[in-house]
Amino acid sequence: MIENGGSPKKLRFEPALFSDEAAAVLRSIVRKSEYEWVIRLPRPGGTSWLREPICLTNFLRGGLNCWRSSPLASFYKKLLQRLKGRAPVALFDLFFLNEDVLRQRLDGIADANALRVLQNATIIFLTADRVRAMVRCYPLRGRYFLSDPARKDKDFVYFGRDSHFMVDIAAQYCAGRHFARTLDLCTGSGVQGISLSSSSDEVLCADINPRALAFVEANARLNEVRNVRAVQSDLFSATPGRFDCILANTPYVPEPSGYLPIRGGDLGMEFTLRLLAELPDKMTDKGIAVIYTSDPIVRGEYQLLRHVREQLGNRGMRVVQIPLFRNAYPRTKLIREHYARLDLTGYDDCILVIERAARYEAARRPWDWMFYNRTRLVARVDLWRHPSR
Secondary structure: OOOOOOOHHHHHOOOHHHHHHHHHHHHHHHHHHOOHHHHOEEEOOOOOOOOHHHHHHHHHHHOOOOOOOOHHHHHHHHHHHHOOHHHHHHHHHOOOOOOOOEHHHHHHOOOOHHHHHHHOOOOEEOOOOEEEEEEEEEEEEEEEEOOOOOOOOOOOOOHHHHHHHHHHHHHHHHOOOOEEEEEEEOOOOOOOHHHHHEEEEEEEEEOOOOOHHHHHHHHHHOOOOOOOOEEEOOOOOOOOOOEEEEEEOOEEOOOOOOOHHHEEEOOOOOOHHHHHHHHHEEEEEEEEEEEEEEEEEEEEEEEEEHHHHHHHHHOOOOEEEEEEEEOOOOOOOHHHHHHHHHHEEEEEEEEEEEEEOOOOEEEEEOOOOHHHHHHHHHHHHHHHOOOOO
């Protein structure tokens, strides 16, 4: 048990301590508080007022704001509190922003016994008058996912906007299917595999990071999922057999050496290309793969599909590339120098959906055409303001 008065800086969530009792307590708290509403809330910060109409529209329509910053963040909290009471707002500060929250704000949300159970499970840290969460909790499609709240440790387990996009797109392309075996590579929190567990007989969640595997088991327990198994694996090395569905949220960021685990290679797509080299032999005849990756732009030209063709062009595959958004030009000198060395002007976050076909074919289909082109425009302005040379 963690004693009051300690320092939360020395503490970290230990998934092995996340008992069935703690899972039931946390699940009850977030469900009763309608925690799923918090994705409508933007983070505090930012100076641009031009995006506020989009932010407000997202809030009213139940869209995704929590990865945005807004100078009007407190206004959105007041709106949500009027609609749903104070519980989801308090839990947003605690479990998404990971701020210290006064214990009295949790009155009527979590009683003293519930707080003790969560403290013993290292979900929260308690002092006499405050509570701090040791995890981030994210609501997605009726489930809840724990991850590390910060990247301060090399083995951190990540959950981000890309995780949300990945689950939404996998749900669309896998709708109406049932899978005997599903594989979630680079599983991290296990979000992809657990999200498809109800349409799979067996789900194998694989990651090279042992801490990720512990999070998979904790998140399966939190969501009462019984058909998920976690295994340590470098790509497909410990995943025998073939799979009807293969999911992978790969490392995809173009960065110089030393930036693991998010580095996908110098251009960002190298890890994905390693995966694609083995992919056909791991898919069943009617299998589908959904892969999150990046498309680097070198000397003004997209690179990914050309290299995908080199890997899969003679295997009879149908590839759909789904551009999601263009990333802003890097601010740090080291990364800008890296871009300049490679004539890299930017990259798109994107998803590849791959299925077997009579012959190789490829297409590009943006997920949200207006959103994608708006991010392209912002990135072009950013590049003009921060040239690489």
